[in-house]
Amino acid sequence: MTIIDINNIHKHYAATPVLTAITLQVAAGELLALLGPSGSGKSTLLKLIAGLERPDSGDICFDGTSVLALPAERREAVLMFQSAYLFPFLTVAENIAFGLRARRTPQAKIRAEVQRMLELVELPGIEKRYPHQLSGGQQQRVALARALVIQPRVLLLDEPLSNLDPAIRATLQSVIRRIQREFKITTLLVTHDLSEAIGLSDRTAILLDGRIVACAAPEQLFQRPPNRTAAEFVGVGAIISGTLAGDQLQTAHGPLTVAVRSPAARPLTCAIRPEHLYLSTAAQPNSLPVQVHERIFRGEYVEYTLAAGADQWRAKVFQETERYVPGATVFAVLPPEHLFELAGPPHE
């Protein structure tokens, strides 16, 4: 059980900053997801922790001790990549044994450990096969076994599931979660998939342009993203700015009652999730007039895109009682208890 402390890490390639002022703590046994689009620097952060690259400044500590001086081969932070990178000329058993060989583990122990690991990843009996005889999902399972067999202090997963079919991906997600809980191994998972981050992690950090814009438990991050950037990333229905006085928010579209109060007038930006915003033909308390722009059938729900002045809003309707046609003027109802405040952009 290792605590990872990442303290004010900076990293740039040539003139391009890749990571800026990254500070993050991962608790012992925690699974933290790093969520971000490609090019956000999340893979670079994993390489820095693994020791494959060096930060320009800042420090990385395991259990309070800096590991920057430790070379990758002695850091015991195992990185798993998008592809399994099983050594093609070695059998499954030899692949899993690789890290133990490097540690000069006795042969009998190696054999027992390989067996145990294959059972753990639910692939018993394939010791003698070669990687090219395995499916993509099986390859990643073997790669997971190869990483875990050395009992690393830290497990770093760089989108190890992104090349797999959705069904296999879902199974492997639960395999990873189960093993991670069982081993209580501190884990960082890099992903660009919001649902994967939310479904697997204890906490999720959103990384955009090399900065952490939010870090919270998945539910909180999803329901109450702390700022505008995070809100846009997890997808909200509407972002509304105005002046707050008492519990009344004066917006460009009309007045709204909100759950926050301020005795003195101050600017406020708040947001609402698309599933909490609903439509009505008649004006209701806390509703604003909008124009229906598009109605999209998404299977489990119907998505409306709405024009509120120059802003575009979204509403997800799960039980459609009334159908609104594009061009119609309707009222978007924004229940006060679902409107939450957004902080200004961080780092400004």
Add this chain to the structure above:
Amino acid sequence: MSWLRRTVIWLALGAGLLAPIAVLGVYAFSQRWFYPALLPPEWTASTFVRQLTRPETGTALLNSSLIALLVSLLALLVGYPAARALELGQLPAKGLIYALLFVPTVVPTVATGIGLNILFLRLGLAGTRLGVALVHLVPVLPYAVFTLGGVFAAYDPTYEAQARVLGASRWMIWRRVTLPLLLPGLVVTALFAFLISWSQYVLTFLIGGGQLVTLPTLLFTTVPGGNQATTAALALVFVAPLFVVIALTARYLAGSRVRGGELLLQ
């Protein structure tokens, strides 16, 4: 009809590639074979045996083998880091460097040879096997670096990173990961270096100064003698080891048949 097509293809290949060698064989074992006889009137192995058992032939075979092996080794030692840096390091002007590498193959060998002869005489390398091997590197290295460049272009160094985070030392990474992954390419490069070195004449002659006898220099001094059977017998001695070398490395020439080659195609 596919058997017919296959037969035709094999016949054409055989005629084009093996017929010249077959003619050598016929010449080497013929006796008193003059125009207009279609086939030799008499056959004998004595010419061939005489050439094979000449002490010069043995010396030449030994020299040629030692030099070609040394050239292969040196080509790998120099070409490996060069090609790795060219393909995996972020080098600017990669194309220009490759182009410059090939300049020595454009300059006439005689010019390079005479120039280096003076230098090697001063260094005491002229007339030695090492000197000849070094000068063979002039035509060998461009091809070696180019071949290895292709090997590294298809190589994914992430395997090494993966081995590293699993705790492997540099030596273990090289021995257990890099070498097995690159082996087919290294063998093919060594083969090319061997073949190019084996057939060098001018450079061997200039640097060897006539004291160092290799199979090509022996062959060239025999040709003016005018005895076609002798020439053909020596030519067979020249060609035979190459067949052995190619046969030994053949499984690496078909790159995709190598175990695990599939993964390199990903």
